Amino acid sequence: MRVTIAEVAQRAQVSKATVSRVLNGKPDVDAATAARVRQVIADVGYVPSARAVGLARGRARTVGMLVPSLTWPWTGEVVQGAVDELESDGYGLLLYTVNRGAESLAQFASHVSAKAFDGLLVIEPPDTLSYIETLHDQGLPVVMIDDRGSRPGFPSVITTNREGARAAARHLVAAGRRHFAVVTGPADFGCVRERLDGFLDALGELGVHVDPRLVVEGDFTTERGAVATEKLMAAGLPFDAVFAHNDLSALGVTKALAAAGRVVPDDVAVVGFDDIPIAGHADLTTVRQPMREMGEAAARLLLSRLEGATPPVDPVVLPTTLVVRRTG
Amino acid sequence: MRVTIAEVAQRAQVSKATVSRVLNGKPDVDAATAARVRQVIADVGYVPSARAVGLARGRARTVGMLVPSLTWPWTGEVVQGAVDELESDGYGLLLYTVNRGAESLAQFASHVSAKAFDGLLVIEPPDTLSYIETLHDQGLPVVMIDDRGSRPGFPSVITTNREGARAAARHLVAAGRRHFAVVTGPADFGCVRERLDGFLDALGELGVHVDPRLVVEGDFTTERGAVATEKLMAAGLPFDAVFAHNDLSALGVTKALAAAGRVVPDDVAVVGFDDIPIAGHADLTTVRQPMREMGEAAARLLLSRLEGATPPVDPVVLPTTLVVRRTG
DNA sequence: CTGAAAGCGCTTACAG
């Protein structure tokens, strides 16, 4: 039989209220009484029922996390960062993905209504920003790990997309490259615009101009990265460096170049964005996004909000780092 | 203000008990009454509080999942499979990792004591098998995704390690290879013994003998895979194929071979195990473990147990598949 | 400093 607060109270010869007080570190408990209660708690190995505490207090010390899918390369890193941070505060993490589309979202919504968690961490699944904003407006504390430049109306964590792209540009120019091509991500993502602007800006400051015909749109997949590169080569304009807006695209770029007999990095340098595990194995030069740290920062933001702090209006910005490897 | 069962009852002019009955699909409720209650529920958008239901019923419709770390390549796949399966039954997934070692485990243990979840899915973190068995013996429903051949005393899901290794052996022999080397995983893992036995058995049946000096121990990391390969080459015995016990090791093998000027697969074929995403990008021939399916199967097993079914004594076995790519 | 009582929002025998 599970031991309850009533049993502890009886054994310690006090009321349940007093046990509750020492459990929660409330002041105004006689030192001797508190010691006795603590002793009993230790003796019987009492741990308060999470469910009962949750119901009585109206909050569960549990946070929900909504992500598109754990299959995406760096999602695990973000979740790991969040879990670590939450865990050290004793919070649990309820994980939701949108892997099964609308059905997943419906399940998630019903858990929101059931108040299964106190606050929400989210990496925006496609086309859900307005829904998430609704939840926030209805009073659910929300923090977003913003990987696509959506700029929501609530606290978020982002990276320096623009500055990361600038670093890539400066590095390539310093390495002697002059003819640049870019394989972007989906044009409607804020982060894509920032990466493109930062890259072109930095090049401009260095007196390097990029031919618009050498900027082609990808969709963050390896396949489209390869297709885009073929398009680039077919255009007939010379280029000696490609900036891809994420690592998966960059891998596609590398493949297409190799297939066409162009040597990386001798003929063409390739730089990606993200620094997913595969980037290391492929020796890909890339702009690192601190995914783990983003998860941690988001969790901290949410926890402080749950503890009553007022969240910052502006996004928390984490720095990117240029990781120079073999390809560029 | 949140709407409660009391409000629904009042609006529908019935007692809370009756609302509860229609909510839970109990029989013996007048059709008209039930319809009226359902109408009110829909009108006010009532969703029962997960916490209150959990307390009253003594179970939370939530499952815990304990994994070593989300950083490990295929953990995300397993978790995704589990989440999908649980979600379709309306269950939540509380995620725990052991990324911070003993501290993590202590937090996990306290959540177990607090009865934060009804059952546990686990990929065994290092040296925790006996602890997990204790939890099981104390009555917590547990299902293990057994990636290392531990054979616990409770339901588990495994893959055909032996048969996967046999398939690799047959494939390599059919491709004309005759001189085999093996880079194993940690020798104390059951799966490592199975993969080695299966490989050597199949070769034996085909009349091929493996020199024991060409079997070296790795630890499932790329670094040690490379080191092991150098050892292999230093031994001076010829070999034209390497079977590595996981993909990360295989990548190390490939690197070391390339560094030594040996061409893959012309000089040496390389076959791995797992089929993590990087394997595809590296064009690595490998034995695929259906990680997603393992997560799904484990979740189904646990759910049926929670619904009252008696779990199978023997492990559920999922088949591996040989994925032939460029390296072997 | 401490206890009795009410309340959190449900479910579940027990009666009828």
Add this chain to the structure above:
DNA sequence: CTGAAAGCGCTTACAG
């Protein structure tokens, strides 16, 4: 078929 009451295991005013 339905309701009143007790109970799940805590927390929190309210008194003293």
